[in-house]
Amino acid sequence: MPCLACLARLAKPRARGVASAFLARGSAAWQVRGVPVCRFPLLPLPSHRPNPYTGSPLDRVSSRREDAAFVAACRADPAARFLPVWRGHSLLSGMAGGRPRGVFLSAAAATELPPDLPWALLGLQEKAPVFALDLSAFEDPAALLREAALPAGAEFLDLRAAAGTLPAAEAAELAHARGLMHWRARHQFCGVCGGLCEPQAAGNFLVCTSCHTQHFPRTDPAVIMLVHHGDFALLAHSRRFARRNMFSTLAGFVEPGESAEEAVAREVREETRVEVARVRYHSSQPWPFPGSIMLGFFAEAASQEIVIDPEEIAEARWISRAEIRTSGRDFSLPAPDSIARRLIEDWVAAS
Ligand SMILES: [Zn+2]
16 A cells, blocks of 8 residues: 555646645655655654654664574674573663663673573674573573673663663664563464474574474554543553553553554543544554554544543543643653653644
């Protein structure tokens, strides 16, 4: 399906005019590593900054992962770097000083580790290979890394502990490593026959050693939506939230046989009984906690009465832009690394 920009270039004059009119009303260039790839109409957002955990500098070399000689050369490259993952945690330094960094092990340090650790080639960064390395089999990963000349204060933490303060490129690389190794750890056996799976393509997918089914990394689509009515947004405190007074956008998983837009309407209805009329895409965000991609939307409310689902929601409110601007008095907003925060900030700024 071509985008409107492609249609504007390729279509017959009438269709070209319609597409050009849409583009003139508001468009932006999506970029992947700085290369414009497509133009299509977007909301008139106040900014086009990337979402946290996007913008990885890695060339994923997906067409070369099954080239055994290439992968062997990457493994032997003295410039290679390794991102250790331990039971869902990432190795971070600088937390105490408020300037966290992701810790990469050198190739020399990695050779001191046991040789049979699960690993995966994430890609090349300025031609140097970057790998993920799973240390989860060990109770004390710090002891394992004692000879690795780690930065002072380096420790395994939930990546979200450094929310919004890690350099963006590092956050994206650490999220990639965490997401891939989490999936690998939970798919050691075939879902078809129960046979043992072994890694292929430099650890980027699995193959059953018994029935030979290929298993590819799973990313669960979830919708997250800011529902608005006039100057008010529908925000809720979920029973799952750790912070007692945090209010955020509604969210939920897309179910089989359902479009993302249908999932938005269903989740809002199920959690608050509010109906939505128009659903508009905003942006997406990888969310490897543990394995989702968040699809962000704005949704216009067609009703305002709130009846919460008490199993999911502790409280839901219509909150004005002015109240959100002064949040902190009686409620707080979601973490700065979340697309929920981005949706709220963009909606407030769009007034
Ligand atoms: Zn199998």
